[in-house]
Amino acid sequence: MxxxxxxxxxxxxxxxxxxxxxxxxxxxxxxSMQELLELADAECLELWHNLKLGYTESPGHPLLRQEAARFYEKLSAGDILVTNPEEGIFMAMQSLLQEGDEVIVLEPAYQSLQEIPRALGCRVVGWPLTVRQGSWELDLNFLVEALTPRTRMVIVNFPHNPTGYLPDQETFRKLLALVEERNIYLFSDEIYRLLEHDPERRLPAAADCYDRAISLGGLSKSFGLPGLRIGWLATRDKEALGKFAVMKDYTSICSSAPSEILAIIALRNKxxxxxxxxxxxxxxxxxxxxxxxxxxxxxxxxxxxxxxxxxxxxxxxxxxxxxxxxxxxxxxxxxxxxxxxxxxxxxxxxxxxxxxxxxxxxxxxxxxxx
Ligand SMILES: Cc1ncc(COP(=O)(O)O)c(C=O)c1O
Structure with a gap:
């Protein structure tokens, strides 16, 4: 590889x-640390002051998983694995893809969304965003044409880096229907969620809509906390989540103890x-x-x-x-x-x-x- x-x-x-x-x-x-700690409730302050810098629970601090689960309507703490965001992309691709699989991914994209499947030996098909009448568009017909019996995963990122593209609800529903009909994975990088310029246009999380969808969430962008290196993978697919947990033992084992507590504080002030x-x-x-x-x-x-x-x-x-x-x-x-x-x-x-x-x-x- x-x-x-x-x-x-x-x-x-x-x-x-x-x-x-x-x-x-x-x-x-x-x-800043000070700004964040000023937002802490009594429980978090106690966790912070009494924190021992040992290893942490591999799937993530139970309270952190609980807070992350609030992003979703149908998921609970047991459906969340805490990771750093980039690590989450790596673990999901590494666990679910293998040589010869076909993968369809937005273009342009944050490079790891394309590069990790490519390095694993997958056939990566770019699904291009195009400019029409001064704004970004995504053609669902392209996806319909590109899907084959070998397609194992579709990879999207809404809100999108770098274009700021966000599909409307109907387009998103049609996309979900296309992957669901074929029972293939949808990897949905939702790290810019909460930054919809019109909050009315916020899409539902993919993991709530389809049981083979994996939503990537995290604190790097919409919370301004990339230095915590905290994000999570969320899915109702227990088998996939189990594979991600196996991978974590080979990447970070567990997340940073101080970061987990700071992340709980941030999520309680979402x-x-x-x-x-x-x-x-x-x-x-x-x-x-x-x-x-x-x-x-x-x-x-x-x-x-x-x-x-x-x-x-x-x-x-x-x-x-x-x-x-x-x-x-x-x-x-x-x-x-x-x-x-x-x-x-x-x-x-x-x-x-x-x-x-x-x-x-x-x-x-x-x-x-x-
Ligand atoms: C779409 C997308 N996904 C994932 C990441 C990775 O986030 P992090 O740098 O916090 O690991 C980024 C970072 O720029 C991103 O733009």
């Missing part, structure tokens, strides 16, 4: 901790934390929309519907990777070129979740000459 370099992660590794302005991250502004993150995203979205759509000779603005990222286009002849490189060299501002997603069209990712967004935008304005 051979893994190719994770282009996005390598790009971030080069700049994330050295440039002054990140105009591309997908996570929202992080909470509405408060995620509402503040969404408010920041919406404020930055307004700035980004005004900035990019008022410069049509340079950019095509593509409105996101959910999540903390947008994926507009540079419409000049300049290759977007060169544009981003000159921007970082001259202004110390990082934008992420669409090339890291191996996606054509001269797109770049804008991250909408950070407090200093307007400062980065002002430097971008200087760079392009107003």
């Amino acid at each position: 051979r893994y190719r370099e994770f282009k996005l992660e390598r790009y971030f590794a080069r700049y994330e901790f050295s440039v002054r302005h990140l105009l591309s991250p997908s996570d929202c502004e992080s909470l 509405e408060k934390i995620s509402r503040a993150k969404l408010a920041l995203v919406l404020e930055n979205l307004r700035l980004a929309r005004d900035f990019f759509s008022s410069r049509p000779r340079l950019f095509q603005w593509l409105e996101p519907r959910a999540g903390s990222t947008a994926f507009p286009r540079l419409v000049t002849d300049q290759p977007v990777d060169q544009f981003c490189r000159e921007l970082v060299e001259q202004k110390n501002v990082m934008l992420l070129p669409g090339d890291v997603f191996d996606f054509p069209g001269n797109h770049f990712r804008v991250g909408l979740g950070r407090k200093n967004f307007s400062e980065g935008l002002a430097l971008l304005e200087q760079f392009i000459g107003g």
Whole structure:
């Protein structure tokens, strides 16, 4: 099994901790320890102060699994396995896929969603998001055509990184019906859930809708807590969950003890934390929309519907990777070129979740000459 370099992660590794302005991250502004601990109830404070730094329960702290289960209507703590989010993707693919399986995955995608099945020897079919009349679309007919008797898993990510695409309820229902008819797995990366720009458009969790769906949840994006490294896999498929648990013994064994308690505190304040993150995203979205759509000779603005990222286009002849490189060299501002997603069209990712967004935008304005 051979893994190719994770282009996005390598790009971030080069700049994330050295440039002054990140105009591309997908996570929202992080909470400090103090801010989070101030939200703790009496039970959590006691757990925190009396915490011993030993190994923890492999499936996750019982209270953490209980809090995570509240994301779902039909699931309980026993249907949750705590993992770090990236580890969750790895464990699920590693457990359920094998050489020769066919897998259909959105394109563009967070690279591990495509790369892990590919490295396992699966035939990976990209299901492309396309631009129609200034916004992102997904063609269900493409999926109908791409499904074969060898298809073992469909992999989606709504709200979507990097485009901010979110299907409507009807499209999502049809997608569920297509996988359910064939009894194949649906891996649904829901790590940007709670960041729907119009909360009315929030989709049900896939794990609630179909028993062979696996929902990936986590605290990295909509809670602004990626440093905890806490997420979870949720499914009603007991056999699959058992396989994931076997895998965890070979990856992390158990999750970090302090992170688990901090994660319980965050989940008990889910509405408060995620509402503040969404408010920041919406404020930055307004700035980004005004900035990019008022410069049509340079950019095509593509409105996101959910999540903390947008994926507009540079419409000049300049290759977007060169544009981003000159921007970082001259202004110390990082934008992420669409090339890291191996996606054509001269797109770049804008991250909408950070407090200093307007400062980065002002430097971008200087760079392009107003
Ligand atoms: C769609 C998606 N899934 C999973 C992850 C992994 O999350 P983490 O970095 O917290 O492991 C990311 C991170 O950017 C992501 O965008």
